[in-house]
Amino acid sequence: MAPIKVLITGGTGFLGTAIIQAFLALPDPSLYAITALDINPPSLGTQSFSQVRYVRSNILQREELKKVFEEARPDVVVHTVAVSPIGPDRYAPYGKKSKRVWDTVFEINIEGTRNVVEVAEEAGVKALVHTSSVTVLLDELDKDFRNVDETWSTGRATTCYGASKTIAENLVLDANKPDFLTCALRPSALFGPNDPVTIPTIHGCIANGETPFILGGNENLQDYTYVGNVADAHVLAVRNLLNSATAAGEAIFITNGEPVSPRDLCLAIWREFDHTPFFQLRIPENFAWWVGLGSEWWNWISGSKGNFSRGVILDATKDRYVNITKARQILGYEPRVGLPEAFRISCQSFKQKFAAQAKT
């Protein structure tokens, strides 16, 4: 039997690499022939695989993309490409100053997805798995979300990332039809070795001297997801669409299923880096909100870009966790690596990297 041809967009990225790894770790990896499409070649330090064909292409260039698809003739597409602004850009509402950020994010996340979906459909692709995000729902920052499920409608996200991912997700799910099956996976905050955002951000607090401050009551819970588990979910989704197709047209939350207080998570990560805050100070949620507002005004007046804002406070102090029963039932998903183990693995990898950087 000829192998099933899988094309992964963003195939040299953080998640894309992990998905390739998950395919190659299957009991019979020869069932799948993988093409990794990315704007960047596999960079130094990240893994590349000899069994995988790497193609360099930009999803915003439709004609270029078409050629790749015509040549690769994939059966399945896994679309992971997206950009997520971090720091103050994450919270900036649409305006004169943030227009550039919003435009870039919208172009890549929405137009890029539109190109991939349309080109894939034209090229006779049978199934497409789209990496969406919990932010389509949870980025309504001033709200709590406790154990919410997929029956909650989206469309109220206020950040540019959440808003763009919502439109992209709708676009993908609307394209679902019997000969072109699509589904969207919504992972929560991803981390892992080589993780570009979560662990570096939390680790960065040590150098900034921010570790003693506890924002809010420390009783809120949030979801995190180990990249390896999200990769498993993508493999499961591909197999589902090619077989029973019960996931077709569905959006599915993917997390580690272990909601935890963000403060505790940070403390655990800092411990992995042998850091102990030498005192702890609780900052009440309401007070922190006003400080955030003040900081935003100061940034606006002074034209500087500070890290502290109301968005940061809301991100840290609200409940944001979801129910992954649907993933368990439809995909048979089970988070293989638990949070404590996953953070240990990831932080070890970062420690080695930091040590190597220190030497050079």
Add this chain to the structure above:
Amino acid sequence: MPSIGSIAYYATHPTQLRSIIQWKVWHNPVHELDESKETASLQRCFHFLRLTSRSFVAVILELHPELLVPISLFYLALRGLDTIEDDMTIPLEKKEPLLRDFHNILEKDGWNFTENGPNEKDRQLLVEFHVFVEEYKKLKPAYKAIIKDITERMGNGMADYAKNAEHNIAGVNTIQDYELYCHYVAGLVGEGLTRLFVEAGLANPALLKRKDLHESMGQLLQQVNIIRDVREDFDDKRRFYPKEVWSKHVDNFEDIFKPENKAKALAINSEMTLLALNRADDCLYYLAGLREQSVFNFCAIPQSMAMATLEACFQNYDIYLKNVKITKGDACQLMIESTQNLQLVCEVFKRYARKIHQKNNFTDPNFLKISIACGKIEQFIETIFPSQKPPIDAKQNPASAQEAERLKKEAEEAKWDNIYMIGAVVATIFVITGTMLLTAWLAGARFDIAFAQFKQQIGQLLGSGDLRNSTSPKVSPEGHSEL
């Protein structure tokens, strides 16, 4: 007489006193038992029950009449077994066959046992065991079969442990051993009780299929007891903490009691707590399957107490020095909250999970795992009692959008109803008052005088000095003379 200490304590902790009073005054048993109507041997059985399980006897005696006697006898059977197992004065050659055959003894007329050491607190039960046998034989065959089966399995389990000399000297080795031990002494009780509840039609039969749930019920109770009793057990030369846990920190078990190992002792405590805490959500799930109030109370009270005790022991070095207990006020509060509905019990679990979370120490090796276990309890409670409703999306769900529209309209109508109602009341008062005034006026009432006097009195009240200067009102001499 309460001691001066306790008076001082309750004077400074009024909420605790309030809970005690509330429980004593307001708690009505779901079912009441009139013991005087029972046979002499059954009364004697209840007497032993009071002696053996002081803490929960009240709840047992409030059980549904269908199960009251079977469960009481089930407890006594297990207590008899326990009394033989615990007694270190009985030689193994004698003990083992007794334990393995105890399920047959349950039906042996006139059987009793007088060879227990004088210090066994329940030895009298075995001395007069014939009263048990007499009552046991009257039970429905289905109940007898369940009690017999559990007694047999527990007896064999205990015999295996008694025979395993290594266990007696070195104690439990792996976590698996530890959980197996808890299975024999508590998990099996959970199974037996569940079968009794289902047989009596007082619990959801699906509970029988979820063996993990009733296992967790027993495990949580037993594990919490083991955590709390570490000092007492050690003084009695027993140890149930698995070697797998403590050997990560100390070489010999007795070392955890040394003051210099305080931090290690607390790390051991947190790993033990974690094992127990992971059972909590199963327990809530189990409680959701109980249909009858007295059965619910019977199961929920010990679980709430266990959660509270677990919290009291967590990161508390006192457990290695003395017996840590929850206060009587807290116990009464827990009983009040555990004898109503599942939602309140969930609140109790959540409250104590949060307390444990706040006591969690980030330098502890199991810090993150405990934090996750607490989160898991909260998430589970959210799945059975969601605190949020999904917003209604008109596009995807026109039916519920219409429903929302209708509700909004109804609320609007209700608002106007209220306004009309208030308007009507005001109007009625106005009309009645007006009619009365008119009638009075027609009858010759002098409102002008009344008004002038009223003004004058107000003036006096306000103490205005110009009272004398105030012109007396011009009073028209003639009244109305219609009447």
